[in-house]
Amino acid sequence: MTEFIKIAPLKDLLTHTRFLLTLRAKEGTYRSLILFRLATAADDALASHVRASSSQSGNPPGPSSHIDRPDSDEERRGYDQIYVMESACPHLGADLSHADIEECDDGVVAVCPWHRYDFDLRTGKSDTGLKACTYGVDVRLEADGKSVWIETPDEGTGWQLVELRPVSEEFADPPLPPDISKLSLSSNASATPHENNRVGEELEVVPADHPPKTLIEWAVLILNTANPRLKVQRTRHAVNLFRTGKLASIGRSASAPKPPDMPPREESMKMTDPGHAPKRKSRVAMLHALANIEQWAIDLAWDIIARFGPSHPSLPHQFFSDFTKIALDESKHFTLLCNRLAALGTHYGSLTVHAGLWQSAAETSISLKARLAIIHLVHEARGLDVNPATIEKFRRQGDKESVEVLEIIHHDEITHVTAGHRWFTHLCSADKEDPVHVFREEVRRHFAGALKGPFNEADRRKAGLTPDFYEDLKGEADRYVNVEYEGAK
Secondary structure, three states: OOOOEEEEEEEHOOOOOOOEEEEEEEOOOEEEEEEEEEEHHHHHHHHHHHHHHHHHHHOOOOOOOOOOOOOOOHHHHHHOEEEEEOOOOOOOOEEEOEEEEEOOOOOEEEEOOOOEEEEOOHHOOOOOOOOOOEEEEEEEEOOOOEEEEEOOOOOOOEEEEEEEEOOOOOOOOOOOOOOOOOOOOOOEEEEHHHHHHHOOOOOOOOOOOOOOOEEEHHHHHOOOOOOHHHOOOOOHHHHHHHHOOOOOOOOOOOOEEEEEEEEOOOOOOOOOOOOHHOOOOOHHHHHHHHHHHHHHHHHHHHHHHHHHOOOOOOOOOOHHHHHHHHHHHHHHHHHHHHHHHHHHOOOOOOEOOOOHHHHHHHHOOOOHHHHHHHHHHHHHHHHHHHHHHHHHHHHOOOOOHHHHHHHHHHHHHHHHHHHHHHHHHHHHHHHOHHHHHHHHHHHHOEEEEOOOOOOOHHHHOOOOOOHHHEEEEEEEEEOOOOOOOOOOO
């Protein structure tokens, strides 16, 4: 019998026309899907009705908002305009989130932006002979309104929705950090001598000389970009090129450029040893420490692409889609935190920073399994444990704006741990290894000390981490890496 899983209230899907979905089966299998909602006139009417109802009640739109009126014929036709298919093109695995939607004589097709292969949204069939997996959609009337349910994949049982993320036709990122003079452009390690003389001016996002043509070339350029503002700009640009099929390839050849041993930082930044980093107590100090972690997190996302892409030719396109998304998320987080610092009368770089997180990157530079285990399933998972307490601190101080920023970061970090779990278990499955056993062995070899609670079991479980991964976990590495986790006390 065909099984369905609830995705979201219908009205919550009116904000965008495309959503990325990640499902996980009880057996640990992942599936990435894309939901296309072809807009109708009824969508606009329904969205306006929700906003009007919320305005009259004084409550924002939410899952409990009920629309008490019969469906129009237009609305019923609109339900037939919701489609779900696999998010990776069956040709070479390219991301379909930015596919063109075109009408043809016998239906509607999604056209892959990389090689222009087209797939019928209802059947998945293509004139090329390939076929994409499509999934049935059902709109059901429930007590709190209409909800969208989708058919689950045939393989696997107990499927759960672990991520639902809108795809914006244009980036909906916050404004870039303020261009404060103290964040000098003159020390940019990736700039040419000509660029270094252009102090106070915007550096070019795409270098005039030897512009990157592949994803890995962009990754290495961004890793060598010292200026944080330019790092964010280049990240946004590179991810957009990748998603829209405007890069020649991922670039996993033997001649691919090598990532730096350690990404540079501007000379104006006050670097200190992680062991001598001061305790963060004030709001500004805590936000500054978190911004430092986010800048390193941008680099970590690009480093895993550049360092391990060429040495792992069997990694599917979805791996690179996941980690470019993480890079974009981290650049968003860094920008939000810098904007909060500016609103509080200071700027990023006003306090000392350290490279503690990068020590773990160096420790795991020769093993992709070790990198995923330590960075994503230890450090980022630890962030899930401590973030709620930090958010509560800012809430008690009445800093609603910072609370909103930290809640966005926390939500995104759950998906980052999920990505780490997905690809760690993928590698273990390929090698016919038990992921829990391998994870605990990687931690023993590459982490120092015991991982102490309390643990955020609910959010860890959302990300795929069951207690057998982290309970009574202890590393035996020689040196201790001091990391102020996102949300550290």
